[in-house]
Amino acid sequence: xxxxxxxxxxxxxxxxxxxxxxxxxxxxxxxxEISGFxxxxxxxxxxxxxxxxxxxxxCVMFKSCTRxxxxxxxxGMEVLLRGTVAMYGKQGKVQVYAEEMxxxxxxxxxxxxxxxKKRLKDEGCFDPEKKKELPPMANKIGIxxxxxxxxxxxxxxxxxxxxxxxxVVIAHSSVQGxxxxxxxxxxxxxxxxxxDIDIIIVGRGGGSFEDLMAFNSETVVxxxxxxxxxxxxxxxxxxxxxxxxxxxDMRAATPTxxxxxxxxxxxxxxxxxxxxxxxxxxxxxxxxxxxEEALDRIMMKRVWREPALLLEKKKNMxxxxxxxxxxxxxxxxxxxxxxxxxxxGGLDKLSPLQVLGRGYAILGTRDHIVKSIDDINSxxxxxxxxxxxxxxxxxxGKEKRKKWNR
Amino acid sequence: xxxxxxxxxxxxxxxIVAELESGQLSLEESLAMxxxxxxxxxxxxxxxxxxxxxxSKLIQKINGDIELEPFED
Numbered sequence: 001x002x003x004x005x006x007x008x009x010x011x012x013x014x015x016x017x018x019x020x021x022x023x024x025x026x027x028x029x030x031x032x033e034i035s036g037f038x039x040x041x042x043x044x045x046x047x048x049x050x051x052x053x054x055x056x057x058x059c060v061m062f063k064s065c066t067r068x069x070x071x072x073x074x075x076g077m078e079v080l081l082r083g084t085v086a087m088y089g090k091q092g093k094v095q096v097y098a099e100e101m102x103x104x105x106x107x108x109x110x111x112x113x114x115x116x117k118k119r120l121k122d123e124g125c126f127d128p129e130k131k132k133e134l135p136p137m138a139n140k141i142g143i144x145x146x147x148x149x150x151x152x153x154x155x156x157x158x159x160x161x162x163x164x165x166x167x168v169v170i171a172h173s174s175v176q177g178x179x180x181x182x183x184x185x186x187x188x189x190x191x192x193x194x195x196d197i198d199i200i201i202v203g204r205g206g207g208s209f210e211d212l213m214a215f216n217s218e219t220v221v222x223x224x225x226x227x228x229x230x231x232x233x234x235x236x237x238x239x240x241x242x243x244x245x246x247x248x249d250m251r252a253a254t255p256t257x258x259x260x261x262x263x264x265x266x267x268x269x270x271x272x273x274x275x276x277x278x279x280x281x282x283x284x285x286x287x288x289x290x291x292e293e294a295l296d297r298i299m300m301k302r303v304w305r306e307p308a309l310l311l312e313k314k315k316n317m318x319x320x321x322x323x324x325x326x327x328x329x330x331x332x333x334x335x336x337x338x339x340x341x342x343x344x345g346g347l348d349k350l351s352p353l354q355v356l357g358r359g360y361a362i363l364g365t366r367d368h369i370v371k372s373i374d375d376i377n378s379x380x381x382x383x384x385x386x387x388x389x390x391x392x393x394x395x396x397g398k399e400k401r402k403k404w405n406r
Numbered sequence: 407x408x409x410x411x412x413x414x415x416x417x418x419x420x421x422i423v424a425e426l427e428s429g430q431l432s433l434e435e436s437l438a439m440x441x442x443x444x445x446x447x448x449x450x451x452x453x454x455x456x457x458x459x460x461x462s463k464l465i466q467k468i469n470g471d472i473e474l475e476p477f478e479d
Contacts, residue, residue, distance in 0.1 A: 137412050147463065147477070156461060165457055165458055166460075168459070168461040168462070169463070171463075172463065190464055194472050194474075269416070272416070273419070274447075276416075280419075280422065280423055280440060
Protein backbone atom coordinates (compact mmCIF):
# COMPACT_ATOMS: atom_id res chain seq x y z
CA UNK A 1 0.00 0.00 0.00
CA UNK A 2 1.35 3.35 -1.03
CA UNK A 3 0.89 5.93 1.64
CA UNK A 4 2.44 8.87 -0.08
CA UNK A 5 -0.29 10.17 -2.45
CA UNK A 6 -2.14 13.41 -3.09
CA UNK A 7 -5.76 14.13 -4.04
CA UNK A 8 -6.95 15.35 -7.43
CA UNK A 9 -7.89 18.62 -5.84
CA UNK A 10 -4.42 19.03 -4.43
CA UNK A 11 -2.91 18.18 -7.81
CA UNK A 12 -4.97 20.73 -9.62
CA UNK A 13 -4.27 23.29 -6.95
CA UNK A 14 -0.58 22.55 -7.24
CA UNK A 15 -0.62 22.92 -11.01
CA UNK A 16 -2.63 26.09 -10.62
CA UNK A 17 0.01 27.50 -8.27
CA UNK A 18 2.73 26.67 -10.78
CA UNK A 19 0.89 28.68 -13.41
CA UNK A 20 0.35 31.58 -11.05
CA UNK A 21 4.00 31.87 -10.26
CA UNK A 22 5.11 31.78 -13.86
CA UNK A 23 5.72 35.28 -15.21
CA UNK A 24 5.17 34.28 -18.80
CA UNK A 25 1.83 32.61 -18.18
CA UNK A 26 0.54 35.57 -16.18
CA UNK A 27 0.70 38.12 -18.95
CA UNK A 28 1.06 37.17 -22.57
CA UNK A 29 -0.40 37.87 -25.98
CA UNK A 30 -1.92 34.89 -27.71
CA UNK A 31 -2.88 34.59 -31.34
CA UNK A 32 -5.43 32.15 -32.69
CA GLU A 33 -8.71 31.58 -34.46
CA ILE A 34 -11.96 31.66 -32.54
CA SER A 35 -14.22 28.63 -32.61
CA GLY A 36 -17.19 27.48 -30.57
CA PHE A 37 -17.94 31.03 -29.54
CA UNK A 38 -20.72 31.44 -26.95
CA UNK A 39 -21.80 34.49 -25.05
CA UNK A 40 -24.20 33.88 -22.19
CA UNK A 41 -26.96 36.43 -22.09
CA UNK A 42 -27.38 36.26 -18.34
CA UNK A 43 -23.82 36.42 -17.12
CA UNK A 44 -22.41 38.28 -20.10
CA UNK A 45 -19.29 36.11 -20.03
CA UNK A 46 -17.82 34.83 -23.27
CA UNK A 47 -16.55 31.30 -23.79
CA UNK A 48 -14.67 30.12 -26.82
CA UNK A 49 -11.80 28.02 -28.04
CA UNK A 50 -8.74 29.53 -29.57
CA UNK A 51 -7.04 27.28 -32.04
CA UNK A 52 -4.53 27.03 -34.77
CA UNK A 53 -3.66 24.13 -37.03
CA UNK A 54 -1.94 22.04 -34.35
CA UNK A 55 -3.57 22.99 -31.06
CA UNK A 56 -6.53 24.41 -29.18
CA UNK A 57 -7.11 26.03 -25.82
CA UNK A 58 -10.25 27.03 -23.93
CA CYS A 59 -10.72 30.72 -23.28
CA VAL A 60 -12.98 32.79 -21.07
CA MET A 61 -13.61 36.49 -21.15
CA PHE A 62 -15.60 37.87 -18.27
CA LYS A 63 -18.22 40.52 -18.70
CA SER A 64 -16.07 43.11 -16.95
CA CYS A 65 -13.59 42.78 -19.80
CA THR A 66 -15.96 42.27 -22.74
CA ARG A 67 -17.21 45.86 -22.42
CA UNK A 68 -13.91 47.06 -23.72
CA UNK A 69 -14.25 45.10 -26.95
CA UNK A 70 -14.29 47.23 -30.06
CA UNK A 71 -15.64 44.44 -32.20
CA UNK A 72 -17.97 41.51 -32.03
CA UNK A 73 -16.01 38.24 -31.80
CA UNK A 74 -17.28 35.39 -33.92
CA UNK A 75 -16.16 31.98 -35.11
CA GLY A 76 -13.41 31.89 -37.66
CA MET A 77 -12.02 35.27 -36.66
CA GLU A 78 -8.26 35.62 -36.15
CA VAL A 79 -7.68 37.45 -32.89
CA LEU A 80 -4.93 38.55 -30.62
CA LEU A 81 -5.73 38.44 -26.94
CA ARG A 82 -3.91 39.30 -23.78
CA GLY A 83 -4.55 37.18 -20.75
CA THR A 84 -3.38 34.73 -18.14
CA VAL A 85 -3.44 30.98 -17.89
CA ALA A 86 -5.13 29.32 -14.95
CA MET A 87 -6.24 25.90 -13.93
CA TYR A 88 -9.94 25.30 -13.71
CA GLY A 89 -9.78 22.74 -11.02
CA LYS A 90 -13.32 21.41 -11.24
CA GLN A 91 -12.80 20.11 -14.75
CA GLY A 92 -9.03 19.81 -14.68
CA LYS A 93 -8.94 22.19 -17.54
CA VAL A 94 -6.26 24.66 -18.45
CA GLN A 95 -7.98 27.87 -19.43
CA VAL A 96 -6.92 31.21 -20.76
CA TYR A 97 -8.58 34.15 -19.08
CA ALA A 98 -8.66 36.92 -21.65
CA GLU A 99 -8.50 40.52 -20.50
CA GLU A 100 -8.47 42.24 -23.82
CA MET A 101 -8.87 41.10 -27.35
CA UNK A 102 -8.69 42.58 -30.83
CA UNK A 103 -8.83 41.32 -34.37
CA UNK A 104 -5.38 40.17 -35.37
CA UNK A 105 -3.28 43.06 -36.62
CA UNK A 106 -4.69 46.29 -38.09
CA UNK A 107 -5.46 44.17 -41.10
CA UNK A 108 -7.60 42.01 -38.90
CA UNK A 109 -9.49 44.99 -37.58
CA UNK A 110 -10.07 46.20 -41.12
CA UNK A 111 -11.22 42.76 -42.09
CA UNK A 112 -13.64 42.81 -39.20
CA UNK A 113 -14.89 46.23 -40.19
CA UNK A 114 -15.32 45.13 -43.78
CA UNK A 115 -17.44 42.22 -42.63
CA UNK A 116 -19.49 44.42 -40.31
CA LYS A 117 -19.92 46.95 -43.07
CA LYS A 118 -21.15 44.28 -45.45
CA ARG A 119 -23.61 42.96 -42.91
CA LEU A 120 -24.98 46.42 -42.09
CA LYS A 121 -25.18 47.17 -45.77
CA ASP A 122 -27.10 43.96 -46.37
CA GLU A 123 -29.43 44.98 -43.59
CA GLY A 124 -30.13 48.16 -45.53
CA CYS A 125 -28.45 50.54 -43.09
CA PHE A 126 -26.64 52.39 -45.88
CA ASP A 127 -29.41 52.43 -48.48
CA PRO A 128 -29.22 55.69 -50.42
CA GLU A 129 -33.01 55.83 -50.83
CA LYS A 130 -33.43 55.80 -47.05
CA LYS A 131 -31.33 58.92 -46.69
CA LYS A 132 -33.24 61.93 -45.51
CA GLU A 133 -32.82 65.27 -47.17
CA LEU A 134 -31.26 68.05 -45.11
CA PRO A 135 -33.57 71.04 -44.74
CA PRO A 136 -32.00 73.94 -46.67
CA MET A 137 -32.76 76.51 -43.97
CA ALA A 138 -31.92 74.75 -40.72
CA ASN A 139 -32.18 76.91 -37.61
CA LYS A 140 -31.99 74.35 -34.84
CA ILE A 141 -28.98 72.09 -34.76
CA GLY A 142 -28.47 69.15 -32.43
CA ILE A 143 -24.91 68.06 -31.69
CA UNK A 144 -23.84 64.72 -30.27
CA UNK A 145 -20.20 64.86 -29.24
CA UNK A 146 -18.04 65.43 -26.22
CA UNK A 147 -18.78 68.73 -24.53
CA UNK A 148 -15.07 69.09 -23.83
CA UNK A 149 -13.79 68.32 -27.30
CA UNK A 150 -12.28 70.65 -29.85
CA UNK A 151 -14.86 69.36 -32.33
CA UNK A 152 -17.68 71.05 -30.41
CA UNK A 153 -15.82 74.40 -30.37
CA UNK A 154 -15.20 74.13 -34.10
CA UNK A 155 -18.81 73.30 -34.85
CA UNK A 156 -20.20 76.11 -32.67
CA UNK A 157 -17.77 78.65 -34.12
CA UNK A 158 -18.69 77.86 -37.71
CA UNK A 159 -22.41 77.59 -37.01
CA UNK A 160 -22.49 81.05 -35.42
CA UNK A 161 -20.32 82.52 -38.11
CA UNK A 162 -22.62 81.36 -40.87
CA UNK A 163 -25.93 81.69 -39.06
CA UNK A 164 -25.84 84.27 -36.27
CA UNK A 165 -29.32 83.27 -35.09
CA UNK A 166 -28.65 79.55 -34.84
CA UNK A 167 -30.10 77.53 -31.98
CA VAL A 168 -27.97 74.66 -30.75
CA VAL A 169 -28.83 71.75 -28.50
CA ILE A 170 -25.93 69.63 -27.31
CA ALA A 171 -26.21 66.04 -26.14
CA HIS A 172 -22.95 65.24 -24.44
CA SER A 173 -21.35 61.84 -24.91
CA SER A 174 -17.92 60.38 -24.64
CA VAL A 175 -16.52 59.77 -28.09
CA GLN A 176 -13.96 57.08 -27.36
CA GLY A 177 -13.64 54.21 -24.95
CA UNK A 178 -15.91 51.47 -23.78
CA UNK A 179 -18.99 53.55 -23.15
CA UNK A 180 -18.76 55.73 -26.23
CA UNK A 181 -20.98 53.74 -28.64
CA UNK A 182 -23.85 53.50 -26.20
CA UNK A 183 -23.55 57.14 -25.17
CA UNK A 184 -23.42 58.41 -28.72
CA UNK A 185 -26.48 56.32 -29.58
CA UNK A 186 -28.28 57.62 -26.49
CA UNK A 187 -27.42 61.19 -27.46
CA UNK A 188 -29.00 60.71 -30.89
CA UNK A 189 -32.09 59.16 -29.33
CA UNK A 190 -32.30 61.90 -26.72
CA UNK A 191 -32.34 64.64 -29.35
CA UNK A 192 -34.96 62.72 -31.31
CA UNK A 193 -37.11 62.45 -28.19
CA UNK A 194 -36.64 66.16 -27.55
CA UNK A 195 -37.68 66.82 -31.15
CA ASP A 196 -37.90 70.28 -32.70
CA ILE A 197 -34.41 69.97 -34.16
CA ASP A 198 -33.67 70.35 -37.88
CA ILE A 199 -30.36 68.50 -38.18
CA ILE A 200 -28.15 66.42 -35.88
CA ILE A 201 -24.38 66.52 -36.17
CA VAL A 202 -22.67 63.42 -34.75
CA GLY A 203 -18.92 63.37 -34.57
CA ARG A 204 -15.56 64.07 -33.05
CA GLY A 205 -12.21 65.40 -34.09
CA GLY A 206 -9.51 63.32 -35.65
CA GLY A 207 -7.74 60.59 -33.74
CA SER A 208 -6.09 57.26 -34.11
CA PHE A 209 -7.89 54.40 -35.75
CA GLU A 210 -8.61 53.06 -32.28
CA ASP A 211 -9.98 56.40 -31.09
CA LEU A 212 -12.51 56.50 -33.90
CA MET A 213 -13.77 52.97 -33.30
CA ALA A 214 -16.94 54.07 -31.51
CA PHE A 215 -18.14 55.51 -34.81
CA ASN A 216 -17.61 52.10 -36.39
CA SER A 217 -19.86 50.37 -33.91
CA GLU A 218 -23.16 48.95 -34.99
CA THR A 219 -24.80 50.59 -31.98
CA VAL A 220 -24.05 54.02 -33.40
CA VAL A 221 -24.94 52.95 -36.93
CA UNK A 222 -28.36 51.73 -35.79
CA UNK A 223 -28.99 54.90 -33.80
CA UNK A 224 -28.20 57.02 -36.86
CA UNK A 225 -30.41 54.90 -39.10
CA UNK A 226 -33.27 55.08 -36.60
CA UNK A 227 -33.02 58.83 -36.19
CA UNK A 228 -36.06 60.66 -37.53
CA UNK A 229 -34.03 63.85 -37.71
CA UNK A 230 -31.46 63.96 -40.53
CA UNK A 231 -27.93 63.19 -39.33
CA UNK A 232 -24.62 64.57 -40.53
CA UNK A 233 -21.69 62.35 -39.56
CA UNK A 234 -18.47 64.24 -38.92
CA UNK A 235 -15.64 62.02 -37.80
CA UNK A 236 -11.99 62.87 -37.78
CA UNK A 237 -9.92 63.11 -40.86
CA UNK A 238 -10.84 63.42 -44.43
CA UNK A 239 -9.25 60.19 -45.58
CA UNK A 240 -10.85 57.63 -43.35
CA UNK A 241 -14.42 56.58 -43.56
CA UNK A 242 -16.25 55.36 -40.53
CA UNK A 243 -19.39 53.26 -40.65
CA UNK A 244 -21.34 56.15 -39.18
CA UNK A 245 -20.43 58.08 -42.33
CA UNK A 246 -22.14 55.45 -44.43
CA UNK A 247 -25.20 55.37 -42.21
CA UNK A 248 -25.61 59.14 -41.96
CA ASP A 249 -27.78 61.16 -44.32
CA MET A 250 -24.76 63.33 -45.10
CA ARG A 251 -21.08 62.77 -44.52
CA ALA A 252 -18.80 65.60 -43.56
CA ALA A 253 -15.03 65.23 -43.64
CA THR A 254 -14.57 67.27 -40.48
CA PRO A 255 -16.76 68.77 -37.73
CA THR A 256 -16.09 72.20 -39.27
CA UNK A 257 -17.42 71.02 -42.60
CA UNK A 258 -20.43 69.48 -40.91
CA UNK A 259 -21.34 72.87 -39.44
CA UNK A 260 -20.99 74.46 -42.88
CA UNK A 261 -23.25 71.80 -44.39
CA UNK A 262 -25.84 72.15 -41.64
CA UNK A 263 -26.71 75.83 -41.94
CA UNK A 264 -26.66 78.21 -44.90
CA UNK A 265 -24.30 81.15 -44.95
CA UNK A 266 -26.46 84.08 -43.95
CA UNK A 267 -24.13 86.66 -45.47
CA UNK A 268 -24.53 84.90 -48.78
CA UNK A 269 -28.28 84.75 -48.37
CA UNK A 270 -28.42 88.39 -47.46
CA UNK A 271 -26.50 89.25 -50.58
CA UNK A 272 -28.95 87.23 -52.59
CA UNK A 273 -31.95 88.95 -51.05
CA UNK A 274 -30.41 92.39 -51.58
CA UNK A 275 -29.60 91.55 -55.16
CA UNK A 276 -33.17 90.55 -55.78
CA UNK A 277 -34.57 93.59 -54.06
CA UNK A 278 -32.38 95.84 -56.23
CA UNK A 279 -33.39 93.95 -59.34
CA UNK A 280 -37.02 94.29 -58.40
CA UNK A 281 -36.57 98.04 -58.05
CA UNK A 282 -34.80 98.32 -61.41
CA UNK A 283 -37.39 96.20 -63.18
CA UNK A 284 -40.22 98.28 -61.84
CA UNK A 285 -38.50 101.49 -62.84
CA UNK A 286 -37.91 100.17 -66.32
CA UNK A 287 -41.45 98.97 -66.46
CA UNK A 288 -42.74 102.43 -65.61
CA UNK A 289 -40.37 104.28 -67.87
CA UNK A 290 -41.31 102.07 -70.80
CA UNK A 291 -44.92 103.04 -70.33
CA GLU A 292 -44.00 106.67 -69.85
CA GLU A 293 -42.15 106.61 -73.14
CA ALA A 294 -45.09 105.04 -74.87
CA LEU A 295 -47.34 107.73 -73.46
CA ASP A 296 -44.87 110.42 -74.54
CA ARG A 297 -44.78 109.06 -78.04
CA ILE A 298 -48.55 109.33 -78.27
CA MET A 299 -48.64 112.81 -76.76
CA MET A 300 -46.04 114.00 -79.22
CA LYS A 301 -48.51 113.71 -82.10
CA ARG A 302 -49.64 117.09 -83.64
CA VAL A 303 -53.26 116.81 -82.83
CA TRP A 304 -52.56 117.02 -79.12
CA ARG A 305 -50.54 120.14 -79.55
CA GLU A 306 -53.04 121.81 -82.00
CA PRO A 307 -56.45 120.47 -81.24
CA ALA A 308 -57.98 122.93 -83.80
CA LEU A 309 -56.48 120.72 -86.48
CA LEU A 310 -58.77 117.96 -85.42
CA LEU A 311 -61.83 120.27 -85.81
CA GLU A 312 -60.62 121.64 -89.13
CA LYS A 313 -60.31 118.19 -90.46
CA LYS A 314 -63.82 117.38 -89.35
CA LYS A 315 -65.09 120.60 -90.89
CA ASN A 316 -63.42 119.78 -94.16
CA MET A 317 -65.00 116.41 -94.11
CA UNK A 318 -68.38 117.97 -93.44
CA UNK A 319 -67.91 120.47 -96.30
CA UNK A 320 -66.93 117.68 -98.59
CA UNK A 321 -70.04 115.81 -97.69
CA UNK A 322 -72.19 118.85 -98.25
CA UNK A 323 -70.70 119.48 -101.64
CA UNK A 324 -71.19 115.93 -102.69
CA UNK A 325 -74.75 116.01 -101.45
CA UNK A 326 -75.74 119.13 -103.42
CA UNK A 327 -73.95 117.86 -106.49
CA UNK A 328 -75.88 114.66 -106.29
CA UNK A 329 -79.13 116.56 -105.81
CA UNK A 330 -78.43 118.73 -108.79
CA UNK A 331 -77.69 115.75 -110.94
CA UNK A 332 -80.97 114.24 -109.97
CA UNK A 333 -82.87 117.44 -110.76
CA UNK A 334 -81.26 117.83 -114.17
CA UNK A 335 -82.02 114.28 -115.03
CA UNK A 336 -85.64 114.71 -113.95
CA UNK A 337 -86.03 118.08 -115.80
CA UNK A 338 -85.01 116.41 -119.00
CA UNK A 339 -87.59 113.71 -118.59
CA UNK A 340 -90.25 116.38 -117.92
CA UNK A 341 -89.41 118.29 -121.13
CA UNK A 342 -89.72 115.10 -123.08
CA UNK A 343 -93.06 114.37 -121.51
CA UNK A 344 -94.24 117.96 -122.19
CA GLY A 345 -93.26 117.60 -125.88
CA GLY A 346 -95.48 114.53 -126.12
CA LEU A 347 -98.36 116.41 -124.55
CA ASP A 348 -97.96 119.22 -127.06
CA LYS A 349 -98.60 116.86 -129.95
CA LEU A 350 -101.91 115.86 -128.46
CA SER A 351 -102.99 119.43 -127.88
CA PRO A 352 -106.14 120.48 -129.89
CA LEU A 353 -104.43 123.76 -130.64
CA GLN A 354 -101.93 121.95 -132.80
CA VAL A 355 -104.79 120.33 -134.71
CA LEU A 356 -106.52 123.67 -135.13
CA GLY A 357 -103.23 125.05 -136.40
CA ARG A 358 -103.29 122.58 -139.22
CA GLY A 359 -106.72 123.87 -140.34
CA TYR A 360 -109.12 121.74 -138.43
CA ALA A 361 -112.04 123.27 -136.58
CA ILE A 362 -114.01 122.18 -133.55
CA LEU A 363 -117.80 122.35 -133.94
CA GLY A 364 -119.98 122.84 -130.99
CA THR A 365 -123.20 124.23 -129.64
CA ARG A 366 -123.27 126.47 -126.67
CA ASP A 367 -122.75 123.66 -124.33
CA HIS A 368 -121.35 120.65 -126.14
CA ILE A 369 -119.03 119.56 -128.89
CA VAL A 370 -120.71 118.28 -132.03
CA LYS A 371 -119.35 114.92 -133.00
CA SER A 372 -122.29 113.52 -134.99
CA ILE A 373 -124.86 115.01 -137.43
CA ASP A 374 -127.44 113.75 -135.02
CA ASP A 375 -126.20 116.15 -132.32
CA ILE A 376 -127.80 119.14 -134.04
CA ASN A 377 -130.78 120.09 -136.21
CA SER A 378 -131.31 122.59 -139.03
CA UNK A 379 -131.61 126.13 -137.83
CA UNK A 380 -129.50 125.44 -134.69
CA UNK A 381 -126.89 127.96 -133.85
CA UNK A 382 -123.41 126.40 -133.87
CA UNK A 383 -119.93 127.61 -133.27
CA UNK A 384 -116.71 126.67 -135.06
CA UNK A 385 -113.52 127.10 -133.14
CA UNK A 386 -110.56 127.95 -135.40
CA UNK A 387 -106.97 128.66 -134.45
CA UNK A 388 -107.48 132.36 -134.36
CA UNK A 389 -111.17 132.75 -133.33
CA UNK A 390 -114.76 131.51 -133.30
CA UNK A 391 -117.25 131.49 -136.15
CA UNK A 392 -120.92 131.85 -135.24
CA UNK A 393 -123.02 129.88 -137.82
CA UNK A 394 -126.53 128.58 -138.58
CA UNK A 395 -127.04 124.91 -139.55
CA UNK A 396 -128.77 124.76 -143.06
CA GLY A 397 -129.07 121.04 -143.68
CA LYS A 398 -127.34 117.66 -143.11
CA GLU A 399 -126.50 114.65 -145.13
CA LYS A 400 -125.51 111.34 -143.76
CA ARG A 401 -122.33 109.77 -145.07
CA LYS A 402 -122.38 106.16 -145.77
CA LYS A 403 -118.96 105.32 -144.34
CA TRP A 404 -115.40 106.70 -144.11
CA ASN A 405 -112.97 104.78 -146.23
CA ARG A 406 -110.25 104.22 -143.76
CA UNK B 407 -51.07 85.84 -46.66
CA UNK B 408 -49.95 82.43 -45.46
CA UNK B 409 -47.48 82.33 -42.55
CA UNK B 410 -44.14 83.27 -44.02
CA UNK B 411 -40.98 81.30 -43.84
CA UNK B 412 -37.68 82.44 -45.18
CA UNK B 413 -37.23 79.68 -47.71
CA UNK B 414 -40.62 80.06 -49.33
CA UNK B 415 -40.32 83.85 -49.24
CA UNK B 416 -36.98 83.85 -51.02
CA UNK B 417 -38.30 81.43 -53.64
CA UNK B 418 -41.38 83.61 -54.16
CA UNK B 419 -39.23 86.70 -54.44
CA UNK B 420 -37.15 85.07 -57.14
CA UNK B 421 -40.31 84.03 -58.93
CA ILE B 422 -41.66 87.57 -58.86
CA VAL B 423 -38.42 89.01 -60.21
CA ALA B 424 -38.50 86.49 -63.06
CA GLU B 425 -42.11 87.33 -63.85
CA LEU B 426 -41.49 91.06 -63.87
CA GLU B 427 -38.51 90.40 -66.06
CA SER B 428 -40.70 88.63 -68.60
CA GLY B 429 -42.51 91.92 -69.15
CA GLN B 430 -45.80 90.17 -69.88
CA LEU B 431 -47.73 91.84 -67.13
CA SER B 432 -50.14 94.74 -67.20
CA LEU B 433 -49.19 97.84 -65.24
CA GLU B 434 -51.66 96.96 -62.49
CA GLU B 435 -50.32 93.43 -62.24
CA SER B 436 -46.73 94.52 -62.16
CA LEU B 437 -47.46 97.10 -59.47
CA ALA B 438 -49.12 94.43 -57.34
CA MET B 439 -46.19 92.11 -57.96
CA UNK B 440 -43.72 94.81 -57.11
CA UNK B 441 -45.48 95.58 -53.88
CA UNK B 442 -45.48 91.92 -52.89
CA UNK B 443 -41.82 91.56 -53.88
CA UNK B 444 -40.81 94.49 -51.72
CA UNK B 445 -42.70 93.04 -48.76
CA UNK B 446 -40.96 89.70 -49.26
CA UNK B 447 -37.51 91.20 -49.51
CA UNK B 448 -38.11 93.22 -46.36
CA UNK B 449 -39.26 90.08 -44.57
CA UNK B 450 -36.24 88.12 -45.78
CA UNK B 451 -33.81 90.78 -44.72
CA UNK B 452 -35.44 90.99 -41.32
CA UNK B 453 -35.19 87.22 -40.92
CA UNK B 454 -31.51 87.36 -41.75
CA UNK B 455 -30.89 90.01 -39.13
CA UNK B 456 -31.83 87.66 -36.30
CA UNK B 457 -28.55 87.44 -34.42
CA UNK B 458 -29.57 85.94 -31.13
CA UNK B 459 -27.86 82.57 -31.10
CA UNK B 460 -28.63 80.16 -28.30
CA UNK B 461 -26.66 77.15 -27.17
CA SER B 462 -28.07 74.72 -24.64
CA LYS B 463 -27.32 71.30 -23.35
CA LEU B 464 -29.81 68.49 -23.31
CA ILE B 465 -29.97 66.63 -20.01
CA GLN B 466 -31.94 63.54 -19.20
CA LYS B 467 -32.76 63.37 -15.53
CA ILE B 468 -32.96 60.15 -13.52
CA ASN B 469 -36.75 60.13 -13.79
CA GLY B 470 -36.45 60.26 -17.57
CA ASP B 471 -37.46 63.91 -18.00
CA ILE B 472 -35.54 65.82 -20.60
CA GLU B 473 -34.34 69.29 -19.73
CA LEU B 474 -32.40 72.02 -21.45
CA GLU B 475 -29.80 73.95 -19.57
CA PRO B 476 -27.76 76.87 -20.87
CA PHE B 477 -24.38 75.87 -22.22
CA GLU B 478 -21.44 78.22 -21.83
CA ASP B 479 -18.86 77.67 -24.47
